[in-house]
Amino acid sequence: MLKYWLPAIILMISIFLASNDPSSGEKSSIITRFLIKIVNNITGYTIDTSQEINITFIIRKTAHITEYGLLTMSYFYGLTKTILKEEKFSSSYIFSLILAILYASSDEFHQTFIAGRVGTYKDVLIDSIGMVVSYFILSKISSNTNSSKY
DSSP, rough: OOHHHHHHHHHHHHHHHHHHHEEEEEEHHHHHHHHHHHHHHHHHOOOOHHHHHHHHHHHHHHHOOOHHHHHHHHHHHHHHHHTTTTTHHHHHHHHHHHHHHHHHHHHHHHHSSSSSSSOHHHHHHHHHHHHHHHHHHHHHHOOOOHHHTH
């Protein structure tokens, strides 16, 4: 049973550890500068400081969307393999969504206790984009399996 929940557990630990890091913003900037250097070397296009700030913002929010999309799919996987084996797709997805929203909310609350971090409801809304995208991915996968369960 644990093996079906392992992806979700690993993602939750990863998110927690990243949220616990007060220097997360600086690490994102380092990644952005590295990517900008690669783009500059390939294209010759120069990116100024204001663009770097915007690119860092986009990278950080894309990470939110991606990690919570993956977390929602991991919850769905764990639920459908264990607790909700006989449930319809929509019921299983709604439970997955609820778990992901609760985890995103608790993560933002956790960040309010970390020096240099700020927990905001806006990040939960951004995380929700990933959760919604996961719905479309999961529904496509489910429709391709031709399972009578869904």
